[in-house]
Amino acid sequence: MEEVVERSMFNGAQSNRMSLTGLHVTTAGGSYDVIVAHDALEHLPELLRALDLRGALWLISDDAVYPRYGPGIEARLCAAGFAVRGVTVPAGEASKDLATATRLYDWLIGGSVERRDAVLALGGGVVGDLAGFVAATVLRGIALVQLPTTLLAMVDSAVGGKTGVNHPLGKNLIGAFHQPRLVLADTATLATLPPRELRAGWAEVIKHAMIRDAGLFTALEETGPAVQGEVLADLIRRAVSVKIDVVNIDERETGERMLLNYGHTLGHAIEAAAGYGELLHGEAVAIGMRLEAQIACRLGMIDATVVARQGALLTSYGLPAAVPSGITVDDLIERTLRDKKVRAGRVRWALPAAIGAAAVRDDVPETLVREVLAAA
Ligand SMILES: NC(=O)c1ccc[n+]([C@@H]2O[C@H](COP(=O)([O-])OP(=O)(O)OC[C@H]3O[C@@H](n4cnc5c(N)ncnc54)[C@H](O)[C@@H]3O)[C@@H](O)[C@H]2O)c1
Numbered sequence: 451m452e453e454v455v456e457r458s459m460f461n462g463a464q465s466n467r468m469s470l471t472g473l474h475v476t477t478a479g480g481s482y483d484v485i486v487a488h489d490a491l492e493h494l495p496e497l498l499r500a501l502d503l504r505g506a507l508w509l510i511s512d513d514a515v516y517p518r519y520g521p522g523i524e525a526r527l528c529a530a531g532f533a534v535r536g537v538t539v540p541a542g543e544a545s546k547d548l549a550t551a552t553r554l555y556d557w558l559i560g561g562s563v564e565r566r567d568a569v570l571a572l573g574g575g576v577v578g579d580l581a582g583f584v585a586a587t588v589l590r591g592i593a594l595v596q597l598p599t600t601l602l603a604m605v606d607s608a609v610g611g612k613t614g615v616n617h618p619l620g621k622n623l624i625g626a627f628h629q630p631r632l633v634l635a636d637t638a639t640l641a642t643l644p645p646r647e648l649r650a651g652w653a654e655v656i657k658h659a660m661i662r663d664a665g666l667f668t669a670l671e672e673t674g675p676a677v678q679g680e681v682l683a684d685l686i687r688r689a690v691s692v693k694i695d696v697v698n699i700d701e702r703e704t705g706e707r708m709l710l711n712y713g714h715t716l717g718h719a720i721e722a723a724a725g726y727g728e729l730l731h732g733e734a735v736a737i738g739m740r741l742e743a744q745i746a747c748r749l750g751m752i753d754a755t756v757v758a759r760q761g762a763l764l765t766s767y768g769l770p771a772a773v774p775s776g777i778t779v780d781d782l783i784e785r786t787l788r789d790k791k792v793r794a795g796r797v798r799w800a801l802p803a804a805i806g807a808a809a810v811r812d813d814v815p816e817t818l819v820r821e822v823l824a825a826a
Pocket of ligand 1: 512513514515518541542543546573574575576577579599600602603606607608609610611612613621622639640641642643644647
């Protein structure tokens, strides 16, 4: 039940084309394949048919991604006999709100969406979370297929079933768990991703290596960020395997899934203190990982060589080191105490125990955190 297995979506009789190897997610909320491959979108029609998704398809994307990939996907699906309709929302985090969700409900319900239909979410984490939430709630839930086009979405947000929108009082406060029927990540789409967005995605890949896969960490050191083709697809597969592994064990974020928060306790605080939009999420997480590794070092969980090796890797992938100027220690401490992961007044930190291993600690003295922040 709790496992990551590799398996082929096709057996030889069904397709003489490239065999797509998928990772498999198994949770109480649903089981599905995660396929990561160059030009994977070419296989979308046969994959949907293999899942017995035969109703209408509702393609939701944003206005930066759709013009690049939407028409090709629609043409391929139409040629294969699917009824497909597309819609776009403005690119950016501001679209992840209830007003945009309502416009999508209007579009779906006005177009007579049915229970047997499916939503296809084509884009980064914003589209995945928004379209996923709409799929989770319209008609009490219809099928969802995630087609992630950012590195962050491929290794993180498209997998795990968390969907939702922001509320004016905070991010991701309204949402639902809704597992997709398939995650199909076409690594060819990363060629058009703005370089800064790509770098921010690498922060999550490095985080996954740090918490659970020392071999991936070494591979990232060896390849560097200019990696492409099958080697890139393989790194992404390994990074997403970490997320799958954790989600399979802990669908609703109680124990194991907390480890994915490495770098995020201080990362969230820094992102918010800098003002949303100043730092990309992945950039803030990279700074958070550097600081949280120092906390782990002072607790005696890791030695200074681990901190240095992680720092060198983050730097080589173009990720920042400095906390933006003007942010005070008090401000960061205050924001950290307001974090969702605080339980009974104690901050629960996901901290590295080695390269490739992490542990949750709720006994980190505030004075120690202050010392690390003051030194930064
Ligand atoms: N559900 C989860 O478990 C989870 C986990 C982590 C993050 N998230 C959420 O993910 C969101 C961030 O996702 P993101 O970093 O992917 O940002 P995003 O979706 O805003 O995408 C970043 C930018 O890149 C553009 N873009 C995307 N793919 C492109 C491509 N292939 N070519 C050219 N441009 C492209 C988008 O239009 C956008 O402007 C946040 O809202 C965050 O809360 C969710």
